[in-house]
Amino acid sequence: MNFLGVDTSSEYLTVIAAKDERSETRFIKDCLRNHSVRLMDEIGSALSALSMKPSDCDFFAAVTGPGSFTGIRIGISTVKGLCLGTGKPALAVTSFEVLAYAEKDEKLLTVIDAGHGCLYAAGYEGRKLVIPPAYRSKEEAEAFVKEGYRPVDWKSSDPAAGFFKAVRENFLNVRPAKELAALYLRKSSAEENLKK
Numbered sequence: 001m002n003f004l005g006v007d008t009s010s011e012y013l014t015v016i017a018a019k020d021e022r023s024e025t026r027f028i029k030d031c032l033r034n035h036s037v038r039l040m041d042e043i044g045s046a047l048s049a050l051s052m053k054p055s056d057c058d059f060f061a062a063v064t065g066p067g068s069f070t071g072i073r074i075g076i077s078t079v080k081g082l083c084l085g086t087g088k089p090a091l092a093v094t095s096f097e098v099l100a101y102a103e104k105d106e107k108l109l110t111v112i113d114a115g116h117g118c119l120y121a122a123g124y125e126g127r128k129l130v131i132p133p134a135y136r137s138k139e140e141a142e143a144f145v146k147e148g149y150r151p152v153d154w155k156s157s158d159p160a161a162g163f164f165k166a167v168r169e170n171f172l173n174v175r176p177a178k179e180l181a182a183l184y185l186r187k188s189s190a191e192e193n194l195k196k
Contacts, residue, residue, distance in 0.1 A: 008075035009067030017046035061091040083177030102162025109149035
């Protein structure tokens with residue numbers, strides 16, 4: 001299985017290229033506001049390390065959110081461009097799946113900072129989604145923690161490893177590139193400010 005995956009949904013940047021049984025991962029911990037500057041170089045570097053071209057990929061994967069509105073759009077548009085240029089399909093991976101696949105605990109509350117003192121949160125038991133993704137207050141999230149769900153975010157996890165596992169275990173869910181869409185659980189700050 002050959003693929004290229006990108007995650008630009010948070011402060012970090014992950015690019016993973018995989019060819020047969022080999023893989024090359026680029027993880028930049030502090031990349032906020034630089035995804036568009038760094039992404040293509042990191043893609044080129046990861047592919048080059050495995051002597052791959054985009055056309056060698058069976059599919060392309062993108063993390064579709066939730067997270068940084070701009071970051072998500074950068075990753076999705078890049079993957080759509082690669083899909084359209086090569087005629088290959090796309091795989092959508094959520095930010096929640098990245099966190100859930102990075103962990104081994106049975107009961108997880110995957111959380112992503114949503115700003116405004118709130119979180120995006122979803123609950124997993126094993127790798128099964130049991131608490132639907134939603135925009136929640138910290139108090140709402142804390143109620144799930146009291147029920148035995150261990151909170152995990154990207155800073156307490158290994159998002160690159162989780163992304164790789166999520167792609168490897170869900171590759172049969174590839175779809176045409178036109179179906180790749182962002183997972184937004186609230187309006188962006190710009191959209192919210194238009195109402196004022």
